[in-house]
Amino acid sequence: MLLTSIIQGMQFDIVQGDLNKDIKAIAYDSRNVTKDGIFVAISGFQFDGHAFIHNAIKQGASVIISEKAITVDKGITVLKVANSRNALANVSSNFYNNPTENLNLIGITGTNGKTSTTYFVKSIYEEARKSIALIGTLGTVMNNKVVKNKNTTPMSLDLQYFFSEMVTEKIDNCIMEASSHAISLQRVAYSKFNTAIFTNLSPDHLELHKNMEEYFGEKAKLFKMTSDYNIINADDYYGQQLIEMVKNDNPKLITYGIHSKADICATDIHYAFDHTLYTVNTPTGSVRIKVNLPGDIYVLNSLAAIACAYSNGIPLELIQSGINNIKTIQGRFEVIYEKDDFKVIVDFAHTEDALQKTLSIMRPFVKGKIILVFGVYADTSENGTEKRQGMGRVAAEFADFSIVTLDNPKQHNPSIMINETTEAIIRNNGDFEAIPDREKAIQHAIRISKDNDMIVIAGKGHETTQIIGDTEIPFNEKEIILDALAEKVSL
Template identity: 45%
Template structure:
């Protein structure tokens, strides 16, 4: 593709050199540049791409997109100066891959909790309606029958457009994407043609980046000004109600869902139990009973969000029911590990005060013995939420084991102490075991009859991050290994 076609729609300040060159690829990482590539120099949090221009040229870049006035010695290099290279990367990536989001149904899901579960529920329902579905999200990207790992909930714009392009190649009809607040703020999803935006909820998270809850909300809000057809909003959430109010003049549809407030799609006759939740799904076109396989009130909300999306697309209630009920579980989301003992182990991704409260109150609905929580807080993240997490878990768990969880570049013991500051306010029944594997082993070896052990924070992750190292750490396997060792 020629440069002149790649930069269509770009807000260009200056151009030096030819726009007739054929381009074979795009990169914002100088190490990944190939022959006849465009190199986009992004000013990041830790490094500035402009420092690596010479390296990019050596690797074969023949065009540069920059925000600074630069000088290059090679005459055959085209330099395109723009105001914002993040926005430019999103634009040229979409152009390069043929604007793939315009050729499919694209559904964005944002909110603090529930994004991953909703993407898989939407996928299940739409597949029952004979649509081929792709996913981009926390647990990776699903293209055809393959799963591709990604380092971020929402990848960089270049990778998003590449994934969407390959989905089109696989004749995918729709993609459901987790849209993080970071991705919205950093323009990773610019020039994505969203049919639908789904809002789950909003609670304290990522304040290490956004600084205030209002900034966090405003980042999420951006998605609902990007959608072209319908916004689907949890009306029971205070921020959901704000989104409905702030977007009421947009020329698109709005579907609300909920349990408490008056909503378009809502649940009644809810019955909670250990192996799931039963409820009646109510829509303007009728009602149907759902036997959902994942426990908890949060699961009802997730199911309602997915059902609302299917409802907008005109999918019938029986197909919605079939799609929801066919999901037996989602990895790392209230995942019950088989122990063949008289106690239970549940793995869940909950890593915010609100998420922890939701999963623990769900467990409380059917617990007969103690609720034992093994949890910690991530390093190099919002430190202020750590004691709040500790206090939240302390309110709902009978016994707490405070441990490590992806300490990154922080000292693990200090993180644990931050969490314990909150625990001590409400609960004296806790122990500090910094090594997470030892903490899990302690919980299992000291389990009593009918106890429920919650391993919170890592969920689907099969690794732990210590410093710059990503080390294997699969909690499911660890639990099974401990149980097997106890049999000897």
């Protein structure tokens, strides 16, 4: 494709070189550059792509897009831009022929509930015989093929490639998790969204966004990128703010909720440990819904999916079947083992709000104790301290016994992470033990448990690795749990 076509719509200054070049590929990692390619130099959090420009040229780059002044051979075309991430999104969309113009793209954002909602939407669309792909925390799913994503929402170049593959494979719809990082870092820029869904907002990722207002502001941007529908949780405080923000915009506003007045609402709710029954009420009818996951969390997440499907014209009987078809979601209140009243559950709850809701769901069905194993990933800033203290408070108030361990400590000081969490438990009169080694912490929970107890392993959910320092090691919680149970039985 000609460079002039690829840079259509991009604001830039020509530093040097020819725009009439044939381009074969685009890369933002110099190691992936190929002959006659564009290299987009991005100033990252750990590495600055501008430091690898000469490597990219050696690899065959004929065009450099840069935010900074650089000096290279005269044969190389250099385009200077204000924001390389935005430029990457722009050229990527153009290079793949703007694929979202040929998709019904649904974006979902919020602190918690994104993954389960995407799977509810996917199941409903499949029940309605509508082709649909999924992009999110558990990977990119197209025609039953799963590709692991490095991030919840891939980089814009990878994202546009996936979209183009969907178009090639004649997939008409895509449901995608749009993280706050992705919105802030321009990964979803130049994507045409038909529908946006808002689940909820509670403190998380404040190492990037600094405060809740900034965090909310990034999430809200998605709802200014839609053409057809904005679907918002009316029960959420920030959802109400978002409703006020977009209620006069052209995309139709659809609200959902349990406790607040909403277009799509749940009534007559019956709770059980392994499912929830409720009646969903819509402007054109009602139907009984069975969600095979417990608690209001999954009532709300299924309502979001129902609102999306309903607004896109899918009949209620197909919506009903689609929700019921989801029997479990990896790492989301996933029961790994159960025998009578004893259960071991793995859950992705990694925020104060999510952990409190998970433990609250369990409480009415526990005959013994709730034993919680958890760690808190957050940096060592003031916001990170607040998150650890908040989750420590929840552990003290909602679990009977907590084993504080590590999540993905990465580069941060493990002692600080453990100590700040346990200090909060002590302050709130909780009972706990600290075991930094996560595998040993899980094993200890199994060892001390009794027949009527419920154990919840929180924070990592579906993840099968643990990141300590720069090293990512295999870490499968399901295998650790089953091995520990087998060892306990043999004693």
